[in-house]
Amino acid sequence: xxxxxxxxxxxxxxxxxNTYSLCALDLDExxxxxxxxxxxxxxxxxxxxxxxxxxxxNWQSRRRKSSINLYILNMAVADLGVVFxxxxxxLEAMLDYTWLWGKFLCKFTHYFYFANMFSSIYFLTALxxxxxxxxxxxxxxxxxxxxKIRMAVxxxxxxxxxxxxxxxxxxxxxxxxxxPECMFMAPLETYDEWALAVTLMTTILGFLLPFIIIxxxxxxxxCHIRKSRRPESNRHCRLIYAYILTFLLSWLPYHSTQIAxxxxxxxxxxxxxxxxxxYFLYDIIDCLSLFHCMAxxxxxxxxxxxxxxxxxxxxxxxxxxxxxxxxxxxxxxxxITDHSVVITAEPAVLTNIVHVSEDKVM
Numbered sequence: 001x002x003x004x005x006x007x008x009x010x011x012x013x014x015x016x017x018n019t020y021s022l023c024a025l026d027l028d029e030x031x032x033x034x035x036x037x038x039x040x041x042x043x044x045x046x047x048x049x050x051x052x053x054x055x056x057x058n059w060q061s062r063r064r065k066s067s068i069n070l071y072i073l074n075m076a077v078a079d080l081g082v083v084f085x086x087x088x089x090x091l092e093a094m095l096d097y098t099w100l101w102g103k104f105l106c107k108f109t110h111y112f113y114f115a116n117m118f119s120s121i122y123f124l125t126a127l128x129x130x131x132x133x134x135x136x137x138x139x140x141x142x143x144x145x146x147x148k149i150r151m152a153v154x155x156x157x158x159x160x161x162x163x164x165x166x167x168x169x170x171x172x173x174x175x176x177x178x179x180p181e182c183m184f185m186a187p188l189e190t191y192d193e194w195a196l197a198v199t200l201m202t203t204i205l206g207f208l209l210p211f212i213i214i215x216x217x218x219x220x221x222x223c224h225i226r227k228s229r230r231p232e233s234n235r236h237c238r239l240i241y242a243y244i245l246t247f248l249l250s251w252l253p254y255h256s257t258q259i260a261x262x263x264x265x266x267x268x269x270x271x272x273x274x275x276x277x278x279y280f281l282y283d284i285i286d287c288l289s290l291f292h293c294m295a296x297x298x299x300x301x302x303x304x305x306x307x308x309x310x311x312x313x314x315x316x317x318x319x320x321x322x323x324x325x326x327x328x329x330x331x332x333x334x335x336i337t338d339h340s341v342v343i344t345a346e347p348a349v350l351t352n353i354v355h356v357s358e359d360k361v362m
Contacts, residue, residue, distance in 0.1 A: 025273060025276045025277070025280075027276070027277075027280045032280065032283070032284070033093070033094055035284065036090070036093050036094070036283055036284060036287060037090065037094060039284070039287045039288070040086055040089070040090035040093070040287055041090070042294075043083075043086060043287065043290050043291070043293060043294060044083055044086045044087065044090070046294045047079060047080075047082075047083040047086075047290070047293035047294050047297075048080070048083050050293075050294060050296075050297030050298065050301075050302075051076040051077075051079045051080045051083065051293065051296075051297050052080070053297065053301075053311075054072065054073070054076035054297050054301050054307075055073065055076050055077060055080070056314070057301075057307065057310050057311050057314050058072065058073040058076070058310075059073075060310070060313070060314035060317065061310045061313065061314065070147070070150045070151070070154060071123050071124075071126050071127040071130060071150065071153075071154070072123075072127065072300055072301065074119070074123050074154050074157070074158075075119075075120055075123035075124055075127065075296060075300070076296070076297065076301075078116045078117075078119035078120035078123060078161075079116070079120050079292070079293045079296055079297075080116075081112060081113075081115070081116030081119070082113060082116045082117055082120060082290065082293050083290075083293050084112075085109055085112055085113040085116075086290070088101065088105070088109050089113075089286075089287075092182070093283050093287075095179075096179075097181050097182075098179040098180065098181065099174060099180050099181055099182040100180070102174065103173075103174040106172055106173070106174045106182035107169055107172050109182075110165070110168070110169050110172050110182070111165050111166075111169040114164070114165035114168065114169070114202075115161050115162050115164075115165050116161070117206065118160070118161035118164050118165070118205070118206055119157055119158060119161040120292065120293075120296070121206055121207075121210050122157040122160070122161060122210065123154070123157060124210070124214065124247065124296070125210045125213050125214055126150075126153050126154075126157065127300070128213065128214045128217040128218050128221070128243070129213065129217050130150065131217070131221055132217045132218075132220050132221045132224070134146075135221060135224055135225075136224055164201070164205060164206075167197070167198055167201065168184065168198045168202070171184050171185055171186045171194065171198075172184060172185070173185040184198075192266045192267075195262050196262055196263070196267070199258055199259055199262045200259075202255075202258075203255045203258070203259060206251075206255075207251045207252075207255045210247075211247060211248065211251070214243070214244060214247055215244055218240050218241075218243055218244050219244075221240060222236075222237045222240045222241070225237055225240075239299070239303060242299060243299055243300075246291075246292065246295045246299060247292065249291070250288070250289055250290075250291045250292040250295070251289055251292075253285050253288065253289070254285055254286060254288070254289035257278055257281070257282055257285050258282075260278060261275075261278055261279070261282065264278075
């Protein structure tokens with residue numbers, strides 16, 4: 001069995017070397033590694049902090065049945081799953097793809113990453129659809145069963161996302177070349193077909209279909225908001241367009257590059273220098289696709305007045321009562337019933353905490 005694996009590996013490496021021959025370009029791998037390390041580190045720190053904050057604030061206000069908090073909470077959990085896998089990819093890139101963590105983690109880390117990636121994208125998609133129906137639907141069934149529908153959708157998303165990575169993960173293997181590497185090792189006879197099928201599946205199910213749904217329902221939501229002619233309509237519309245643009249910029253370069261490299265050699269032939277640049281930049285493009293882990297907490301939470309109000313509410317719970325009493329004596333206050341806490345704040349902030357309807361837009 002070992003001889004057969006070795007034979008298949010040497011054949012595959014020879015096949016890949018002949019298929020993906022690169023030009024000799026003077027590209028500085030050292031600079032690339034430094035840039036990648038900084039990029040991974042910033043993404044990890046900001047993604048971890050932002051998504052932990054979202055989970056904490058939503059957990060603190062869990063008794064409040066908000067229109068869309070269920071999707072936002074699950075999306076933050078999925079983004080945390082992606083963030084937790086970043087140290088593995090960062091070290092792998094720094095060590096020239098050497099894999100130090102054994103056969104089990106070779107498969108499990110890839111599975112864990114892709115399952116959470118699909119989940120994050122699908123929760124974002126469901127959030128876009130939900131926001132539109134929450135604003136426009138007058139259906140009695142929808143009004144009476146919103147939370148049950150959202151719970152069912154969340155469960156379905158986790159189940160589907162747990163299934164989709166399987167075709168790729170079953171072909172991930174730890175192989176010893178010079179150093180151990182975690183590689184996609186489909187059978188040599190059907191390697192092209194497997195690589196193309198897995199790439200197209202990921203692109204269609206993880207980018208094209210979600211993006212079309214996100215685009216349609218966000219544009220419909222923006223049109224509905226504009227018709228209301230409220231003073232804040234333009235700001236809300238700009239934020240909705242930022243949702244669409246962020247998703248597109250995060251994933252389009254990654255999927256375009258991956259498809260081009262998979263097709264190259266067997267289906268299309270790219271310019272030699274272009275191919276070399278694609279391979280050089282692939283790690284950076286791959287890392288930049290994780291930008292959504294940092295952007296989602298900001299766009300869908302920190303920019304929301306309702307979230308900022310709930311954050312203030314959650315923080316005030318931990319302020320000693322003596323200090324709250326002193327604040328009450330200093331200025332008039334308004335009671336917030338969510339946590340039975342007295343908060344002194346500007347009227348604009350209090351208005352946004354009290355009126356839950358703001359959540360439907362943000």
